[in-house]
Structures are given as structure tokens and as C-alpha cells.
Amino acid sequence: MKKILLAVVISAFLMACGGPKKESKVVQLKGSDTILNVSQAVAEEFMKQNKGARVAVTGGGSGTGIAGKLNKTVDVAMASRQMKDKEWDQAKEEGLDIQEITIGFDGITVIVNSENPVANLSKDQLRDIFMGKTTNWKELGGNDEKIVVLSRDSSSGTHAYFKEDVLRKGDSKGTEEYGEGTLYLPSNEALKQEIKSSKGAIAYIGMGYMDDTVKSVSVDGITATPENVANKTYPIARGVYWYADTNLEGTVKELVEFMLSDSGQAIVAKEGFVPVK
Secondary structure (H helix, E strand, C coil), rough: CCCHHHHHHHHHHHHHHCCCCCCCEEEEEEEECCHHHHHHHHHHHHHCCCCCEEEEEEECCHHHHHEEEEEECCCCECCCCCCCCCHHHHHCCCCCCCEEEEEEEEEEEEECCCCCCCCEEEEEHHHHHHHCCCCEEHHCCCCCECCCCEEEECHHHHHHHHHHHHHHHCCCCCCCCCCCEEEECCCCCHHHHHHHCCCCCCEEEEEECCCCCCCCEEECEECHHHHHHCCCCCCCEEEEEEECCCCCHHHHHHHHHHHHCHHHHHHHHCCCCCCCC
């Protein structure tokens, strides 16, 4: 009888409190290191304004994020490239209805050591450098010094976009590849650190990661700035994306809406990207 009375009391207490509290789901974002910082900043502000929301944001590269979305382990894939046809096909096979959400635009910035006198390169010159055809800076009006080519690793959307846009001249079916001597690094920060320590190095990073520790090189006479990306004059620019379910619900829906709101887009601009509106 005592046990029964205790159960009744506990039940009444839970009902008075609105029943047992459910632990809120952690919304998982994963993918592009290029938009990692801006996605984290948006998530942090979103959680400040929505006290019960919980959002976890991790990098690993666009390919990793998209793979996570396809195997249903993440809610939102962050990508600095568009999904490939084979990835869309896999999504259909998995019964996933995914939408592409453009959250901003980015200019891929070519960087060199601060002591490198070269200030401008054409896209054709970049192509020859990153394919290993041009190997000394003196061929480009610089010092008599070996060119050390640095690239993001193959899981990076920036790696994939730069290869298609510059090396393959926009041909998605092209076969051109980075030169054999290319050194692959896992992040924008790792590329900057290597550039700082190597006078002959060249690399590319997302525009939002540019700072005064390295030197940017203009491309075809145009510098990578938000204004030049917005007016479409900078020649190596692309959209950056979130991939989420088409039928959004709950916290994920609210987070996407916040990203595309004036407040979210202001954060996109603050982090060095071009807002979509």
C-alpha cells in the first residue's frame, strides 16, 4: 500500500510539473572548414536567443559533412562546394530529400609569404603553378626561388572547387590534377602557418580567413574583397552552402531561418563573407 501511495504521489508531482522533461536534441552541423567559423558564430548567437536550443558544429571538410548527411549522422552538412551528381543519386537511394541552402558567397584568396614581391597572377599562371608546370618564382617576375605549392586536402570543398575552376578551367569532366609536388594540408590555418614559414610557398584560403600574417595576390588584376565578390569581378568566387532536409522541422528549421535572417546574414558579413541578401 505504501508503494502504491508513493507511486501516486510521484505521478501527481510529474503531472503538476507538466510531466517528465524530455532532453532536447543536439542539432549536429558538420563539414566545411571554410565556413566553420561563421557557422559556429551563427549557432552561438542562435543559442543565446533560444535558450533551450543545443547546436554542435564541427569541421572535417565538405566531403566529410556531406557524407555525414548522406549516412544520416548529421542534421546539416556545411559545404564550400556543391553536392556532386553521385551524391545526389546516393541521397535518393537512401530516401533522403535534401535541399541546398546558399548561406553566402566567398572569394578564394591566393596567398604567398609577406616577403614575396609578386603581387598579381593570372588564372592561367595559377593553373601552371598548381599543376607543377611553373616551378620557380623568377618565371613570374619574382625571386630566383623554388615555388612550394600548398593545397587543402581532398576532403575539402575548396580543394575541389579550385581544381575544377582553375586547373580544369570550369570543366566538371576535366582530368587535370594538382602537380606531384603539391603538399596537402588539413585547414586554412595550417596553410597560413606554412606560408609564413616558407618564402617560396603559395596556397589558397577562404576569404574570411585572410589576415596580415600573409600576403594576398590579386588574380587577373582583381583583389579578393567582399565588394569584388559581390559585384562578380573577382574571378575565383563561389557560393557556400548548408545541406539540410527539404522538410525542415523544430530547431533545425529555426536555425536555418536564423541563418538567412538579417541577424544571421550580418554575422556572415562580419566573418568576411558576402551575404546572400
